[in-house]
Amino acid sequence: MDVKDIIKPENLVYEKPGMLTANTMHYCPGCSHGVVHKLIAEIIEDLGIQEKTIGVAPVGCSVFAYNYIDIDWQEAAHGRAPALATGISRTNPDKIVFTYQGDGDLASIGTAEIMHACNRGENFAVIFINNGIYGMTGGQMAPTTLLGQVTATTPYGRDAERNGYPLKITELIAQLPGTSYVTRQSVHTPAAIRRCKKAITKAFEAAMDKKGTSFVEVVSTCNMNWKMTPVQANQWMEENMFPFYPPGDIKDGSKADPASFKQN
Amino acid sequence: MGELKLMKGNEVIAEAAIRCGCDGYFGYPITPQSEVMETLMAREPWNETGMVVLQAESEVASINMVYGAAATGKKVMTSSSSPGISLMAEGISYIAGAELPCVIVNVQRGGPGLGTIQPSQADYFQSVKGGGHGDYHLIVLAPASVQEMNDFVDLGFQLAFKYRNPSMILADGAIGQMMEKVQLSDFKPRMTAEEIDAKYGSWATNGKKPNRERNIATSLEMDSAKMEANNKRFQEKYAKMQAEDVLYETIRCDDAEYILVAFGVSSRICQKAVDIAREKGMKVGLLRPITLFPFPKQIIGEMAKRVKGFMTVEMNAGQMIEDVQLSVGCAGCAVPVKYFGRMGGIIPTPSEVVQALEQKLIGG
Numbered sequence: 001m002d003v004k005d006i007i008k009p010e011n012l013v014y015e016k017p018g019m020l021t022a023n024t025m026h027y028c029p030g031c032s033h034g035v036v037h038k039l040i041a042e043i044i045e046d047l048g049i050q051e052k053t054i055g056v057a058p059v060g061c062s063v064f065a066y067n068y069i070d071i072d073w074q075e076a077a078h079g080r081a082p083a084l085a086t087g088i089s090r091t092n093p094d095k096i097v098f099t100y101q102g103d104g105d106l107a108s109i110g111t112a113e114i115m116h117a118c119n120r121g122e123n124f125a126v127i128f129i130n131n132g133i134y135g136m137t138g139g140q141m142a143p144t145t146l147l148g149q150v151t152a153t154t155p156y157g158r159d160a161e162r163n164g165y166p167l168k169i170t171e172l173i174a175q176l177p178g179t180s181y182v183t184r185q186s187v188h189t190p191a192a193i194r195r196c197k198k199a200i201t202k203a204f205e206a207a208m209d210k211k212g213t214s215f216v217e218v219v220s221t222c223n224m225n226w227k228m229t230p231v232q233a234n235q236w237m238e239e240n241m242f243p244f245y246p247p248g249d250i251k252d253g254s255k256a257d258p259a260s261f262k263q264n
Numbered sequence: 265m266g267e268l269k270l271m272k273g274n275e276v277i278a279e280a281a282i283r284c285g286c287d288g289y290f291g292y293p294i295t296p297q298s299e300v301m302e303t304l305m306a307r308e309p310w311n312e313t314g315m316v317v318l319q320a321e322s323e324v325a326s327i328n329m330v331y332g333a334a335a336t337g338k339k340v341m342t343s344s345s346s347p348g349i350s351l352m353a354e355g356i357s358y359i360a361g362a363e364l365p366c367v368i369v370n371v372q373r374g375g376p377g378l379g380t381i382q383p384s385q386a387d388y389f390q391s392v393k394g395g396g397h398g399d400y401h402l403i404v405l406a407p408a409s410v411q412e413m414n415d416f417v418d419l420g421f422q423l424a425f426k427y428r429n430p431s432m433i434l435a436d437g438a439i440g441q442m443m444e445k446v447q448l449s450d451f452k453p454r455m456t457a458e459e460i461d462a463k464y465g466s467w468a469t470n471g472k473k474p475n476r477e478r479n480i481a482t483s484l485e486m487d488s489a490k491m492e493a494n495n496k497r498f499q500e501k502y503a504k505m506q507a508e509d510v511l512y513e514t515i516r517c518d519d520a521e522y523i524l525v526a527f528g529v530s531s532r533i534c535q536k537a538v539d540i541a542r543e544k545g546m547k548v549g550l551l552r553p554i555t556l557f558p559f560p561k562q563i564i565g566e567m568a569k570r571v572k573g574f575m576t577v578e579m580n581a582g583q584m585i586e587d588v589q590l591s592v593g594c595a596g597c598a599v600p601v602k603y604f605g606r607m608g609g610i611i612p613t614p615s616e617v618v619q620a621l622e623q624k625l626i627g628g
Contacts, residue, residue: 084329
């Protein structure tokens with residue numbers, strides 16, 4: 001049998017999602033961003049929501065997210081994506097809005113914006129990439145950097161006295177009555193990728209159903225700034241990040257019902 | 265026309281927003297303009313026109329909510345006062361860079377820092393020179409009456425959409441807080457989704473349609489050559505504003521030998537000062553810039569060829585005087601340009617203005 005007999009549409013088991021553009025990704029080999037982008041592209045295609053979806057890109061490595069997924073996008077200032085998403089979804093309640101943010105963007109400079117958007121129960125989905133480091137600016141300490149972790153601004157390891165503690169922002173977010181579905185995922189194995197796809201799908205559906213803010217943290221690797229190979233980075237993440245940032249659902253429901261919301 | 269009412273300047277901003285078909289207001293309380301959002305919340309326009317009103321967690325958030333909504337082709341606005349506008353400077357720069365229309369109201373108070381809650385015009389530089397980082401300008405409208413607080417909301421949106429550039433209504437605590445007779449505008453319907461697609465489909469990020477490429481609202485451009493081209497396009501836009509949309513008012517300038525230049529509440533004081541000076545036999549007129557950017561430099565240049573001098577009257581340390589000096593100098597004239605002003609939230613009296621005129625310009 002010739003190879004040409006095998007390459008036929010009916011034998012196709014995998015193809016690039018139609019929602020991914022032809023642009024070459026700028027991400028480093030081994031980076032988690034590309035996988036998460038592909039999942040979002042697949043989900044938008046699966047749900048048939050290209051015409052209704054508006055993405056909000058952050059500042060950080062994924063600042064160019066708008067180059068890769070074939071939908072309308074807005075580029076926010078550092079940390080402000082949840083405010084943009086609030087403006088979009090409040091004035092366009094028929095649209096499906098999501099933000100895509102890194103740990104510096106969401107958990108440091110944009111803490112006020114994410115907390116208050118989630119607390120108001122804005123009807124959009126948040127995709128939060130937590131790789132414990134600032135990628136775009138060259139590997140400085142992030143709010144989620146682990147104690148002892150070496151970065152460009154913690155060259156002798158993160159010290160709690162000097163640098164404070166790693167921030168479990170997702171657990172804080174889950175406490176807020178405006179959130180519906182809050183989960184922590186990863187994309188380092190095929191099984192994890194499948195789970196993450198289900199989680200992001202659920203988050204998009206929660207936004208479509210106006211259940212409140214849905215939030216998917218993806219514990220991710222930055223092998224380039226961690227100064228590891230992609231394989232080492234996956235292993236380091238499992239051994240060091242998962243104990244502190246354990247994957248799994250944290251909250252699964254709807255925003256609080258105002259009628260039964262307890263204030264005493 | 266709408267009904268005739270006695271209203272506060274800040275309340276009129278809210279009423280004018282509803283009536284001009286505004287889609288959304290996002291704000292944060294700050295004195296002396298909190299009545300804008302209070303009035304909107306009490307009016308509940310979401311029941312009447314569908315307009316969204318949201319109290320944000322900060323001015324940083326409110327301007328970014330404006331960004332998000334404006335980038336979908338909606339007609340949206342915010343209001344604040346000086347310290348809050350400083351917090352918005354980042355977002356305003358991004359909105360100017362992404363070429364989005366919106367209206368920002370600044371009911372100025374004295375500064376720097378927390379300053380005072382009393383009226384001031386100390387944000388002139390911040391408003392007309394840009395305010396945030398990068399080469400950009402706002403369209404700056406300076407109302408001098410409660411009526412203009414009404415009129416400039418609609419005008420601000422018209423200019424913002426004409427140029428895809430943020431407009432600022434630069435008021436002050438006096439104009440915001442004082443009550444005057446106002447002829448309200450008629451109601452205009454909000455634009456429908458179809459109208460937005462038809463008019464702004466080339467840029468509005470309101471969901472990619474099969475008949476168009478995806479739209480991206482961004483101020484980012486990594487290619488220097490393309491970024492310079494963007495900067496040049498912005499500059500062309502500002503030049504077009506200068507050519508087409510300068511607004512000013514002249515009062516008793518025809519035979520005037522000396523010209524007071526003042527905007528906003530200062531121009532109201534100067535109207536009276538002109539009357540007093542005329543009674544004293546001084547030939548004084550008033551030029552009131554209505555657009556502070558684009559600045560009415562041409563008329564000042566023309567006047568400079570026939571008058572003996574100018575004096576700006578400003579509630580700051582002398583900011584607009586620089587633009588008047590430039591306008592006079594660019595016309596090749598060398599007549600004196602003086603400044604008189606009060607700071608710290610103090611409004612000058614007409615007699616102080618006349619006295620300064622005599623001491624600094626006419627007697628000198």
